[in-house]
Amino acid sequence: MKLSVSGRAATAAVVAVATVLTGGSLAGAAPASGPSVLAAPDIPLANVKAHLNQFQSIATANGGNRAHGRTGYRASLDYVKAKLDAAGFTTTIQQFTSSGQIGYNLIADWPGGDPEQVVVAGAHLDSVTSGPGINDNATGSAAVLETALAVSRAGLTPTKHLRFAWWGAEELGLVGSRYYVNSLTAANRARIDGYLNFDMIGSSNPGYFVYDDDPVIEQTFKNYFTGLGVPTEIETEGDGRSDHASFKNVGIPVGGLFTGASRLKTTAQAAKWGGTAGRAFDSCYHSSCDTTAAVNDTALDRNSDAVAYAIWELSD
Ligand code: DTR
Numbered sequence: 001m002k003l004s005v006s007g008r009a010a011t012a013a014v015v016a017v018a019t020v021l022t023g024g025s026l027a028g029a030a031p032a033s034g035p036s037v038l039a040a041p042d043i044p045l046a047n048v049k050a051h052l053n054q055f056q057s058i059a060t061a062n063g064g065n066r067a068h069g070r071t072g073y074r075a076s077l078d079y080v081k082a083k084l085d086a087a088g089f090t091t092t093i094q095q096f097t098s099s100g101q102i103g104y105n106l107i108a109d110w111p112g113g114d115p116e117q118v119v120v121a122g123a124h125l126d127s128v129t130s131g132p133g134i135n136d137n138a139t140g141s142a143a144v145l146e147t148a149l150a151v152s153r154a155g156l157t158p159t160k161h162l163r164f165a166w167w168g169a170e171e172l173g174l175v176g177s178r179y180y181v182n183s184l185t186a187a188n189r190a191r192i193d194g195y196l197n198f199d200m201i202g203s204s205n206p207g208y209f210v211y212d213d214d215p216v217i218e219q220t221f222k223n224y225f226t227g228l229g230v231p232t233e234i235e236t237e238g239d240g241r242s243d244h245a246s247f248k249n250v251g252i253p254v255g256g257l258f259t260g261a262s263r264l265k266t267t268a269q270a271a272k273w274g275g276t277a278g279r280a281f282d283s284c285y286h287s288s289c290d291t292t293a294a295v296n297d298t299a300l301d302r303n304s305d306a307v308a309y310a311i312w313e314l315s316d
Pocket residue numbers: 136137170171199200235237238239241242258261
């Protein structure tokens with residue numbers, strides 16, 4: 001296990017939990033002594049939703065989707081890249097071919113940190129052809145983007161090197177992420193301490209699922225939700241059905257979050273999380289109704305904050 005939660009991170013965790021418990025802002029919450037530790041920021045839901053609205057507009061202007069090989073995919077990538085470039089990231093577009101069409105991954109490195117210890121957070125940016133792909137997966141794409149922008153706003157100087165990624169052609173079978181992993185040298189693969197995946201984090205009838213993979217990553221997410229008082233369950237709807245599998249298959253520790261797809265919410269799950277039993281977590285999964293109207297704001301907000309929390313903790 002290569003990821004660890006250091007003393008610095010543990011101090012930050014105490015600050016973060018205290019902030020959650022008091023409901024207060026971070027102002028004045030810094031420790032009285034010791035190194036200057038800053039807790040992960042509260043990711044503004046409005047900023048994440050603004051990205052969703054942009055992805056929705058891009059789909060609407062490009063035939064109703066943001067799928068691999070379609071103009072809405074490249075427009076989505078250009079939107080994310082422009083935000084990252086303006087925020088000081090070093091961005092790279094990686095091109096590949098799948099089903100006879102050109103696809104792209106976008107990689108954004110935050111300058112600094114130990115190049116021998118790299119933490120990667122990613123989300124697939126493509127939709128299916130049948131709809132705009134807002135819960136699947138503008139939500140993960142927007143949360144990773146807004147976390148990257150928060151890193152920039154904070155001027156974060158993490159111990160580890162931070163990398164953010166948006167994958168192409170996930171819907172064709174994890175094509176972009178597999179291409180990325182296969183293109184890494186053995187040495188560069190070994191430098192990746194962990195990969196965090198976010199695919200569907202604003203389902204309309206949400207569950208709070210944490211991937212049961214690397215124990216340190218899993219515990220980091222669980223700690224965040226425990227601080228919120230929100231129970232979680234292990235993700236079981238499709239182990240290996242998203243881009244983390246590309247990393248896991250070559251031995252890289254992985255983790256992630258998920259609010260559910262086409263599986264039905266049980267009575268017990270509705271009792272603990274609210275919502276509707278006997279109904280799909282996302283009844284618009286892979287449909288034309290996967291629009292901004294079908295996103296649960298509370299789930300999106302909690303999960304976006306969890307992304308930032310994990311990035312702050314695991315890069316410390
Ligand atoms: N791969 C997703 C949907 C999906 C189904 N099960 C899981 C589990 C964990 C993450 C994602 C998923 C899609 O893009 O369609």
